[in-house]
Amino acid sequence: MTTTPALLQVGNLKTEFRTDQGTVTAVDEVSFRLAAGETLCLVGESGSGKSVTALSIMGLLADNGRVAHGSILFEDQDLVTLPERQLRGIRGNSIAMIFQEPMTSLNPVLTIGDQLSETVILHLGLSRAQARERVIELLAKVGIPRPEEIVDDYPHRLSGGMRQRAMIAMALSCAPKLIIADEPTTALDVTIQAQILKLIRDLSAETGTAMILITHDLGVVAEMADRVAVMYAGQVVEEADVFTLFDEPKHPYTIALMRSVPHISTPAGDRLASISGSVPSLLQMPTGCRFHERCPHAMDRCRDDRPELLQLSGQNRHTVRCWLYDDAAQPGTTDAKVLA
Amino acid sequence: MGSYLIRRLLIGIPVLIGVTLINFLIINLAPGSPADLYLTPTSTSADVVRVEAELGLDQPIFVQYFHWLVRLFHGDLGVSFQNRAPVTELLAERLGPTLLLMGTSLVVAYLIAVPIGILAARKKNSPTDYTVVGAAFLGISVPHFFLGLVLIYVFALELGWLPTGNMITLGRGGGFADRVNHLILPVAVLATATAANMTRYVRSSMIDAFGQDYIRTAKAKGLGLSTITNKHALRNALIPVVTVIGIDLSALIGGAIVTEQIFQWPGIGLLTIQSIGARDYSVLMGINLIAAVAVFGANLLTDIAYAVVDPRVAYA
Numbered sequence: 001m002t003t004t005p006a007l008l009q010v011g012n013l014k015t016e017f018r019t020d021q022g023t024v025t026a027v028d029e030v031s032f033r034l035a036a037g038e039t040l041c042l043v044g045e046s047g048s049g050k051s052v053t054a055l056s057i058m059g060l061l062a063d064n065g066r067v068a069h070g071s072i073l074f075e076d077q078d079l080v081t082l083p084e085r086q087l088r089g090i091r092g093n094s095i096a097m098i099f100q101e102p103m104t105s106l107n108p109v110l111t112i113g114d115q116l117s118e119t120v121i122l123h124l125g126l127s128r129a130q131a132r133e134r135v136i137e138l139l140a141k142v143g144i145p146r147p148e149e150i151v152d153d154y155p156h157r158l159s160g161g162m163r164q165r166a167m168i169a170m171a172l173s174c175a176p177k178l179i180i181a182d183e184p185t186t187a188l189d190v191t192i193q194a195q196i197l198k199l200i201r202d203l204s205a206e207t208g209t210a211m212i213l214i215t216h217d218l219g220v221v222a223e224m225a226d227r228v229a230v231m232y233a234g235q236v237v238e239e240a241d242v243f244t245l246f247d248e249p250k251h252p253y254t255i256a257l258m259r260s261v262p263h264i265s266t267p268a269g270d271r272l273a274s275i276s277g278s279v280p281s282l283l284q285m286p287t288g289c290r291f292h293e294r295c296p297h298a299m300d301r302c303r304d305d306r307p308e309l310l311q312l313s314g315q316n317r318h319t320v321r322c323w324l325y326d327d328a329a330q331p332g333t334t335d336a337k338v339l340a
Numbered sequence: 341m342g343s344y345l346i347r348r349l350l351i352g353i354p355v356l357i358g359v360t361l362i363n364f365l366i367i368n369l370a371p372g373s374p375a376d377l378y379l380t381p382t383s384t385s386a387d388v389v390r391v392e393a394e395l396g397l398d399q400p401i402f403v404q405y406f407h408w409l410v411r412l413f414h415g416d417l418g419v420s421f422q423n424r425a426p427v428t429e430l431l432a433e434r435l436g437p438t439l440l441l442m443g444t445s446l447v448v449a450y451l452i453a454v455p456i457g458i459l460a461a462r463k464k465n466s467p468t469d470y471t472v473v474g475a476a477f478l479g480i481s482v483p484h485f486f487l488g489l490v491l492i493y494v495f496a497l498e499l500g501w502l503p504t505g506n507m508i509t510l511g512r513g514g515g516f517a518d519r520v521n522h523l524i525l526p527v528a529v530l531a532t533a534t535a536a537n538m539t540r541y542v543r544s545s546m547i548d549a550f551g552q553d554y555i556r557t558a559k560a561k562g563l564g565l566s567t568i569t570n571k572h573a574l575r576n577a578l579i580p581v582v583t584v585i586g587i588d589l590s591a592l593i594g595g596a597i598v599t600e601q602i603f604q605w606p607g608i609g610l611l612t613i614q615s616i617g618a619r620d621y622s623v624l625m626g627i628n629l630i631a632a633v634a635v636f637g638a639n640l641l642t643d644i645a646y647a648v649v650d651p652r653v654a655y656a
Contacts, residue, residue, distance in 0.1 A: 060559050060560060087562075088562040088563070088564065089562060090562070091559070091561065092560060092561035093562055096560070104552065104553040104554065105554055105556070105557045106554055107576070109575045109649070109650060109651060110575070118561055119561045122561070122562060122563065154651040154652070156652045170557075
């Protein structure tokens with residue numbers, strides 16, 4: 001086990017939403033830790049609880065959502081119980097967020113300069129003039145051309161890629177310790193995606209900022225992550241460092257996910273493997289393991305007993321939520337044969 | 341922007357001609373003739389023909405309209421059939437009180453509607469919100485004449501706090517306080533419907549704005565609720581609200597006609613009712629023209645306001 005102090009430690013997080021059909025649990029028993037400067041990728045299908053996890057950390061859940069239990073320790077402060085007022089001092093300051101939709105995430109009636117300077121005026125106490133200087137610097141840093149003109153432009157004059165750069169500049173403006181990026185490139189053209197990812201990676205490396213990157217793109221994971229947490233139906237089913245995860249995926253879902261991505265060596269015309277069935281509805285979670293209905297290795301036990309996250313032996317912080325490895329968690333047994 | 345305005349103003353000319361022509365035709369379709377006013381029990385049908393000829397009513401309708409149009413371009417709206425006073429003078433005399441009444445009502449309505457609409461939006465689906473929505477529904481539903489009579493009954497007759505009508509106390513008064521006293525009830529009637537309508541627009545527009553991604557961005561910056569509401573949400577919410585101000589003005593003109601009648605407010609509205617009763621066509625045409633210009637002007641102002649509020653709108 002590494003002993004570096006955690007910057008962020010999420011423990012047993014459970015987030016619920018009140019709906020007309022009753023209370024649904026979107027995120028359940030989610031735990032992970034993040035060291036300073038580390039990049040963690042949250043991977044999973046739509047509806048697996050990635051974004052809700054991020055919004056829970058930020059305290060930005062919709063009105064009908066709440067953290068039912070669990071803790072989110074950020075530098076030893078529990079964000080779940082922290083009063084709103086103190087939380088506001090952290091948001092945009094020590095923890096910043098980059099959203100998926102650059103086209104709608106900026107306010108259409110305020111200038112770029114107006115929107116970016118708000119954060120530095122609020123958290124760093126800069127004057128308007130200083131803030132303007134800082135914003136121009138930041139815009140230049142994220143590669144926006146003619147920053148001294150763009151600062152007075154409205155968002156509609158910028159392309160999607162440029163707007164996402166502006167959002168990144170906004171996130172960086174107070175030198176946060178943690179950036180949460182929720183699918184920052186999903187809405188962008190493929191060529192722009194690569195540029196934006198490189199920008200995020202370079203800037204976070206330069207400033208030593210830790211990052212939670214939410215994505216469903218395994219290519220992005222391979223490119224960006226130090227560690228990866230795979231989410232399925234509101235739970236983390238496997239967490240490992242990026243090399244381990246790609247070399248030795250353990251959870252049947254992770255393995256299936258890897259197989260469903262085309263590889264450069266896949267012959268053209270071959271059908272891609274897909275995962276049969278569909279993600280269970282939040283209202284009708286299967287008992288036992290949430291993946292058992294779609295799992296090729298499901299056993300009787302999977303139908304009835306909920307697996308816990310198991311720490312795999314001999315691995316550096318490699319955890320998996322699967323009964324197949326129940327024995328592997330004890331020293332001296334192997335597991336590879338099961339999935340051969 | 342300049343060339344856009346000129347174009348809009350030029351388009352206004354055929355619009356106004358069309359509106360006044362339709363009005364002219366409708367007025368002439370109404371049964372009865374202005375000449376009836378001049379009849380006495382001893383009048384003969386020859387007298388009717390003579391009076392109609394004097395008033396120019398014996399000519400074909402389109403010729404009459406053409407004459408009206410020609411005079412209009414000379415700044416002449418004709419004379420009242422009723423009392424031979426020039427229509428322009430009559431209108432000028434009545435315009436001031438109406439503008440005072442409508443202007444005050446509009447300001448009062450917005451001062452009420454914007455904060456209450458914002459409050460309801462912020463407390464969406466709470467008892468506060470339901471109260472506001474219910475009150476707004478009531479305000480839109482209650483007719484001007486009914487609300488006016490209730491207010492007169494309660495505040496003028498029963499409590500005796502306020503005058504029943506008119507603009508000043510006849511014989512004495514005419515001071516500022518006296519005028520304000522007379523203004524309160526008619527403004528209350530006229531502002532109620534406008535405020536109720538506007539509250540609903542502001543509320544739904546704010547709820548829509550609060551649900552937008554940029555509000556989440558603003559929250560993620562650590563901004564407080566008041567900055568988010570007043571800086572980020574309100575400016576966006578006002579864009580659709582601005583649109584209905586132009587539409588609102590037409591409703592306000594209609595409401596003013598009824599309200600002025602109830603409170604005997606000496607404005608254009610009261611003149612309208614009097615002129616309809618007297619079949620005073622020339623005065624009615626003048627009033628129609630003013631109303632048409634007002635609505636046209638309000639819509640033009642709305643479009644200009646659009647460009648001011650929303651940076652994405654640019655006119656060329």
